[in-house]
Amino acid sequence: MKYCILILSFFISVPVFSQSLLKGVVKDSNDNAVFAANVYLKNNPQKGIVTDLDGNFSLSINNRTDTLIVSFIGYNTTKIPLYSVSINEFLNVVLKEDSHTLAEVFITARDPISEKFSVVKLGKLNIYLNPVSQGDPLKAITSLPASTTTDESANPSLRGSSADRTRVILNNVPVYNPVRNSQINGIGNFSILNPEIINKQYVYASNPPLIYGNTSAGLIEIETINDLPVNQLQLSLSLASVGAFLSQKIKNKSFIQVFGNSQFSDVFIGFNKASMKILNSFFTKDLGVNFHSNIRKRLSFNSFNYFIHEGYDVNVEEFTYSGKSLSEKTRIFTVNNLKYNTENGVLSFNSGIDNSLKKFSFGDIVSDNRTNQIFTSADYKWFLSKNITLQSGVSHDYQRSEFSDSIPVYYYALSPESPNYHADTTIFNNILEAYLYFNWNINDKWTLSSGMRSNIPLNSQSFYLSSQMGLKYRINKNQSFLLSGGKYHNYSTPNYYSKKFILLSSCQFALDYSFQYKNTSLTAATYYKNEKGEQIINFFYSVDNQSTFGIELFYEQSFRKYFKLTFSNTFINQTGKINNTSFKGEKDYNYFIKTSLNYINPKLFSLTLAYLGRPGDYYTPVAFSFFNNQINFYQPIFSNDINSSRYRAYNRIDVSISRYFKFNKTALITFASLNNILNTKNESRVLYNSDYTETHLDNFELRTIYFGIAWQLNY
Amino acid sequence: MTHLLIILLFSVNGEALDEVNNIPDNFNISPINKTEISNCLAQSDNFQSDSLLVDIQSKIYNAFVKDRISQKNNALNELSIQLETLYKTKNQNLILYWRSYLQFYSSINYLSKGDTRSAENEINKGIELMKSIEKKNSEDYALLAMLQSFSIQFDNSNAMYISEDINKSVNSAISLDSSNLRAWYVSASSDFYTPEQYGGGKKAEKYLLKAISLPAQRIQNGYLPSWGKEESYVLLISLYIQNEKWDLAKKYFQEGIAAFPTSYQINQLSSRLAGK
Numbered sequence: 001m002k003y004c005i006l007i008l009s010f011f012i013s014v015p016v017f018s019q020s021l022l023k024g025v026v027k028d029s030n031d032n033a034v035f036a037a038n039v040y041l042k043n044n045p046q047k048g049i050v051t052d053l054d055g056n057f058s059l060s061i062n063n064r065t066d067t068l069i070v071s072f073i074g075y076n077t078t079k080i081p082l083y084s085v086s087i088n089e090f091l092n093v094v095l096k097e098d099s100h101t102l103a104e105v106f107i108t109a110r111d112p113i114s115e116k117f118s119v120v121k122l123g124k125l126n127i128y129l130n131p132v133s134q135g136d137p138l139k140a141i142t143s144l145p146a147s148t149t150t151d152e153s154a155n156p157s158l159r160g161s162s163a164d165r166t167r168v169i170l171n172n173v174p175v176y177n178p179v180r181n182s183q184i185n186g187i188g189n190f191s192i193l194n195p196e197i198i199n200k201q202y203v204y205a206s207n208p209p210l211i212y213g214n215t216s217a218g219l220i221e222i223e224t225i226n227d228l229p230v231n232q233l234q235l236s237l238s239l240a241s242v243g244a245f246l247s248q249k250i251k252n253k254s255f256i257q258v259f260g261n262s263q264f265s266d267v268f269i270g271f272n273k274a275s276m277k278i279l280n281s282f283f284t285k286d287l288g289v290n291f292h293s294n295i296r297k298r299l300s301f302n303s304f305n306y307f308i309h310e311g312y313d314v315n316v317e318e319f320t321y322s323g324k325s326l327s328e329k330t331r332i333f334t335v336n337n338l339k340y341n342t343e344n345g346v347l348s349f350n351s352g353i354d355n356s357l358k359k360f361s362f363g364d365i366v367s368d369n370r371t372n373q374i375f376t377s378a379d380y381k382w383f384l385s386k387n388i389t390l391q392s393g394v395s396h397d398y399q400r401s402e403f404s405d406s407i408p409v410y411y412y413a414l415s416p417e418s419p420n421y422h423a424d425t426t427i428f429n430n431i432l433e434a435y436l437y438f439n440w441n442i443n444d445k446w447t448l449s450s451g452m453r454s455n456i457p458l459n460s461q462s463f464y465l466s467s468q469m470g471l472k473y474r475i476n477k478n479q480s481f482l483l484s485g486g487k488y489h490n491y492s493t494p495n496y497y498s499k500k501f502i503l504l505s506s507c508q509f510a511l512d513y514s515f516q517y518k519n520t521s522l523t524a525a526t527y528y529k530n531e532k533g534e535q536i537i538n539f540f541y542s543v544d545n546q547s548t549f550g551i552e553l554f555y556e557q558s559f560r561k562y563f564k565l566t567f568s569n570t571f572i573n574q575t576g577k578i579n580n581t582s583f584k585g586e587k588d589y590n591y592f593i594k595t596s597l598n599y600i601n602p603k604l605f606s607l608t609l610a611y612l613g614r615p616g617d618y619y620t621p622v623a624f625s626f627f628n629n630q631i632n633f634y635q636p637i638f639s640n641d642i643n644s645s646r647y648r649a650y651n652r653i654d655v656s657i658s659r660y661f662k663f664n665k666t667a668l669i670t671f672a673s674l675n676n677i678l679n680t681k682n683e684s685r686v687l688y689n690s691d692y693t694e695t696h697l698d699n700f701e702l703r704t705i706y707f708g709i710a711w712q713l714n715y
Numbered sequence: 716m717t718h719l720l721i722i723l724l725f726s727v728n729g730e731a732l733d734e735v736n737n738i739p740d741n742f743n744i745s746p747i748n749k750t751e752i753s754n755c756l757a758q759s760d761n762f763q764s765d766s767l768l769v770d771i772q773s774k775i776y777n778a779f780v781k782d783r784i785s786q787k788n789n790a791l792n793e794l795s796i797q798l799e800t801l802y803k804t805k806n807q808n809l810i811l812y813w814r815s816y817l818q819f820y821s822s823i824n825y826l827s828k829g830d831t832r833s834a835e836n837e838i839n840k841g842i843e844l845m846k847s848i849e850k851k852n853s854e855d856y857a858l859l860a861m862l863q864s865f866s867i868q869f870d871n872s873n874a875m876y877i878s879e880d881i882n883k884s885v886n887s888a889i890s891l892d893s894s895n896l897r898a899w900y901v902s903a904s905s906d907f908y909t910p911e912q913y914g915g916g917k918k919a920e921k922y923l924l925k926a927i928s929l930p931a932q933r934i935q936n937g938y939l940p941s942w943g944k945e946e947s948y949v950l951l952i953s954l955y956i957q958n959e960k961w962d963l964a965k966k967y968f969q970e971g972i973a974a975f976p977t978s979y980q981i982n983q984l985s986s987r988l989a990g991k
Contacts (some may be wrong), residue, residue, distance in 0.1 A: 036768075036938035037806045053768075053805040053874055071934065074891065076851035097850070124877055229886060384851065477843060518835070519870065558873065664917065 019062040022082075024091030026070055030202035030386070034095055037072040045069075073326045074098060112221060113381055113391045113439050114209030116239035116447050117470045117484060118202035119512055120144060120526075125332070127195045131566070131596035131608040132654065134673065134706075137190035137198055137208040138168065138178060140388070141220065143594060143610075145552040146525070149577070150650070152616060152700055154191040157177050158218030159206050159527055160548040160587040162535060164493050165217035165504060167208070171224055171302060173335045173352035173375050174214060174397070176493050181310055182282055194305060196234075196245055197257055197290045199225040206510035206527050207484040210451030210468055211379070211391055213433045216488040216506035224290055224304060228255035231715045240268035254293040260382040261286050263310075268706070271415050275702035280324070282312040283665075298341040301387045302651050305334045317698065318635065320690045321363050321414040325496035331356035333373075334450065345382040349376065352514070363414035367408040367411070367496055374398045393434070401494045403461025415632040429491055429501040432456040447472040455489075462503060464489045478517045485509040493649050498535055502590075504533030518560035535588065541620065541642075546585055564598040583642040584618050591615070605659040616647030616683060625692035634691045647683035647697070665714050670709035679703040767797055770891055770937050771813045779820040786828070791821045808848045809938060812855060815841040816940070835869040838862055853892035854940055860884035860901045864908075881905055896929035897943040900950075907950060923951040927970075945971070949980045956984065961991040 006450040026034040039677040040048025041059075043066050051057045059068075064082045067320045086093060098213035115121070122140060127133050129618030133140035138154040141147050148160050155163040155178065159712045168178045170193070198455060200223045201304035208219035248254060263284035269276045286308040293301045311328035333354035352375040360367045379393030402425070411418040435453035449472075454465040468486025475481070485508060492502040510527035528549045536542040554568040570592035574585025596610040620642050625634040639645075656673035676682075685698040767774075777792035795817050802810040818841030826834035837923055842877060845851075845859040863881045867874055885905060888898035925945040948971030955964035963971035971981045 033807075035805070035809055036936060038936055040934070045934070048934065050938060053801075073854055073939070074850070123879070125876055129875070229882065313724045348750060519873075558870070600875070659795075 008298075010233075019060055020087040021058050022061045022068070022085065022087055022091060024056070024093055026051045026072070026093045026095060028055065028075070028095055029097070034072050034075070037070055037095065039068070039070050040143065041082075042067040042069055050334070055710045070095065078082055096101045112202060112209070112211070112223075113389050113437060114204070114211060114449060114451075114470075115202065116472050117207070117209060117449055118221070118440070118483060119146060119205045119482075119523075121200040122136075122203070122599065124198055125197050127198065129443070129598075129600065129606070131598055131610040131656070132612075134190075134656070135195060136190050137193045137195050137201055137222065138220065140201075141203060143566075143596070144203065144205070145523070145554045145570050145592075145594065146203070146218070148570070148572065148592070150587065150614070153179060156218070156220055157343065157587075158203075158309070159510075159529070159550055160508070160574050160585070161217030161529070161531060163365070164535070165215060165490060165531065166219065167212065167215035167490070168220045168222065169212050170222045170352075170367065171304065171335050171337050172212075172348065172350040172377060172379065173337075174212070175333070175335075175352075176354065176373065176399075180286075180308065180313060181282060192286070192308060193222065194245070194259055194288060195245065196259070197288070197304065199223045205512075205525070206508050206529070207470065207486050208452040208488065210435050210438065210466055210486070210488075211437050213395060213435070213455075213466070214397060214431060214490045216490045216504050216533075224292070224302060226292060226300070226302070228257075228292075233713045233715070234710055236710040239271055239706050240264060241708075250293075252294050253437060255291075255359035257288075257290040259288045272704045275704050278315040280313040280315065282310075282314075284308065284310040286310075288449050289315070300339050302337045302339075305332075305333065306338075307332045314360060317687050318362065318414055319412045319636065320688060320692070321418075323363050323416070325362040327358065327360045329356060329358040345380055346386075348379050350377045350379070364406065364408050364416050364418045364420040364624040365414065365496075368404040369496070370402040372398075372400045378388040389439045390571075391435075391437045391439075395431075395433050395435075397431040397433075398428070398492075399431075400426070401499070402426045403496070403499055404497070410631055410633065410635070412635055413631045418631055418633065425499050427494060427499060427501065430461075431491065432458055439641075444486045447473050447474075450487075454613075457509055459509045464503070464505070478512070482512040482514075483510075484512075492533070492535065494652040498542075502534050502536075504531065504535065506531040521554070521556040523554040524552065526613075532712070543576045543578065547575050547577075548587070549573045562599055562601040564600065565596070566598075567593075567595045569593050578642065581642070583644075586618055586643065588618065589614050593690075602660060605657055607657045608655065610654045610656075611652070613649065613651045615649050618646050619686060621686065621695075622688060622692045627691070636688070636692050647686075647688075649679075650682045652682060652700075653678055653680075667711040667714070670707075671710075672705070674703070674705050676701055676703045719978075746751050767801055768810070768813070768938050769989065772816070772940060772942060775813065775817045775820055779824060782824050783827070788821060788824055791817060791824060795821070808850075808855070811844050811848055812858060812940070815844040815862060816859055817841075818844065819858075819865065821879045822865065828869075831869065835866070838866045838869070842866060851887070853888045853895040853898055854889065856888035856942075857897040857901050858940070859893060860888060860898075860905070864901065864905055894929055894933065896926045897929065899923070899926035899929065899939060900943040900947045903947070903950060906956065919954055920951070923954065927951065927967075945975045945978050945980065948978075949977065949984065952981065952984050952988075955986050961988070964988055965991070 015220050026037045027035055035053050035055060037051040038048055039051060039057045039059055047060065049057055049059050061082060066082050068079060068080040068082055070093045072095060074097060076098045078093055078095055127140045128135060130140040130143055130144045136154055138156055141156050142149050146158050149154060149157045156168065157163045158166050167501050168175045178191050178193065180192055202221040204219040206218060208215045212219060228247055228249050231249055232247045236243045241261050241263040243258040243259065247257045248255060263282065265282045269279060288306045291303045295301055306320050309330045314325050315322065316325040333352065335352045338349045354373040357372050358369045366625050375397045376464065377393055377395035379391060381389060381391040383389050406420045406422050408414055409421060433453055433455050435451060437451035439447065439449045449470040450468065451541060452465065452467045455461065455463065457463050460520065466486065466488045468484065470482065470484035473481045487505065487507050489505045490501060492498065492504055494500060506529055508527065508529040510525060512525040513523065515522040531546045532544065534544045550570060550572045551572045552568065556564065556566045558564045570589065572587055572589045572592065574588040576583050576585045592614040594612050596608055599607045620638050621644065622636040623639040625636045626633050654673065654675045655677055658669060658671040661668040679702050682700040683697045684700045687696050687698055688694065722926065745885065773797040778794045779930065781790040782788050798810055798814045798817065818837050822834045822837035825837055840928060841862045842859065844863060845855060848855050860881050863877055863884060867877045870877065885898065885902045888895060892898065899922045903919045903926060905923065906917065907919040927944060931944045948967060952964050952968050952971060967979065968984060968988055975981055
């Protein structure tokens, strides 16, 4: 009997002896402990436990045929058959982020490595609610204190530099001349970009990040949307245009956006006859397609394609000739990006093709300009650690410009009867560059970035090396300082006056301060830059050395629920140099005030009153003239004192109003704007009579009214 | 919101009801379901030394109630300090989550006392904490959306920007985990309180039905959030009452009261259904 009891007790005790304690730790792929992860057995979930703050767990096991399950929010559930585990062994469980979390991480990884060093970041809403943007992404920039665009165009000029030194980058690809209705001098009223395709727009007012090349002033980095929240159809009709915009989701978070506009001038000119005396007609027809596809979990493709055909007919006075200026331009460009997210980085291939043909005529000038640009680049952003990111890449930018021109023999004799000659000019440039850029978040307060970019000289080019360093100090969550400096290079964009690619350079230092607390924002900046390289302004004027010192101040205050006041002022001291002669720079301003009062009440309407005031631009007057009897034209002799005269102060007040009506899935937006409401005759150019003894002045835009309506369907 | 605060106060102390009028009508808060937590504790037989975080949702709520009674902010402050201290040694995102959650209650506490400035500071601090989490999961986004929705009352001039942020947070919460009932609840809440002329009130019903069909937690876990289900019932019944859909209101009242028999908020709605 004793033996029976012994044998029985042996069998009874088997399950007791087989019960063991499994100990282990749960970590993520970065070796961080996962706290509060569920650890349980598949067939006995009630006996589950939760990991502690160090990711540790210990679980009683009594059945080696069961399966251990470890799960936590945002991670793939891990299943481990118990037979494969040694009970005495300390178990290390590594949880991997699930695909949805990874997708979120990939979206974050898309942010530019230099993001912290941009002065301003604008979203779609910022563009629409901007007091002066009129819904145009690049015009929105003109309200910033750093914008020194003075020609009422959308082509951005930052901190006193010429627009040709500033680059607009769309999805890692430079877009040269990003404006519509551009004139012979490159001035354009609106940009070619539609805010509906834009996710973020970063503005680097100084020290452009060297992940991009070919800029020696500032940089506007535009990123198209990577997620479409809702399907939308938008139809719009205004005084000067009719348009449609369709955003349509396709499966797997892919989407397509198609838009087209036709711009016409009759109604707009009819409404603004008194202010549009020189404008006879204009037209634009454009079509854009933006396609985004998430090919695989880690692989995405974006293609933006744009076609535009535009033209204008305007009466122009140049020197002593007055006549019709006709222009017509056809342009097609495409920007394509392929991105692959690796475990700890992002690999991207980018390409851009931009072709255009522009025909222009005025007096004895006839110009056909065909341009081709092919841009390709490959970049890799590598997240070396939680705090250090490294980016490197190569780019090749091929630009070709073909001019077929009838050029005046005498630049001041422009009548159709005046002598001219024909010249065919073809120029091209290859810019092959490589760069390295790193960003180090030293701690919560300090971030350091540095970059180097050099060309690989081709076709007898000179070697150059651009380099930069930036330091950001975050005092607290409300305040930060940004100190940056560097040396930069770019090639000028050829135009009718300058048919060559000229290497330009700049040396810049800037200190930016930002404060934000509740409803108050304050930014201040001071900067100095020295720009070198021959920069041709027109036939008789070019600058080869320019230094600029500036101070900026911006204040924004929201108050009484719906009101917002903005005020900015900029002081710029600019000196130009030709050979050893110094003179006042064109953008030398004691003040440059931009202020706006906004009332934004979604239940009623939005109203904006904006004022811009600055001293007039400097110009070089004609000192005297003599008669050229060969052609019966007076030849002007310009004063030796460059920029010795100045236009009267520029003042302009604009008002705009919009109302948003929402009806279930549809919405109606009505908008109207009255520009230059005081009809101030702001002087833009000095003009002369036939012997240059009398002057009169050309003006910037006079009072104009514009209104329209847009209908939206969200589905 | 006012009536919800009254309910909460009444459940712990029938007095001190007259200071709650400053709370906006767009927030729904309730204590955690005690039954769920006790189940959770029972099944987790090996809780270790992380006692502060065990049942932390209830601890925050209880501190809030205590402060409401005392008319101070001591209990929440004390708990906040403890969480902050713990975070310094254990750098876990979940601690940030609960610190943010606490900020939400702290903001309500100040608001009910008429101290709008402090209420705004508290909710903004909560939003900052959530934003500081680098890799947010669905729960993080859901809480962030709730805090952002609450903050909109303090900053009308930026309401459009905040609405955009709320939509982004809600969409991220749902896309990361479509079975997270809090994501659906916050989404419904946002829609419910958006005026009809701006497209609001159309999707709340669908989202709330989705929310109540989901479990408070997939696997019960005392460290993780479980709020939202009771609030979803309250909002759904209120929606039907508002639209005079009495049969549906009664149906979900019955279902809600069966799931949360001690819920004062759901019980309170019975008076509005009487005789319908």
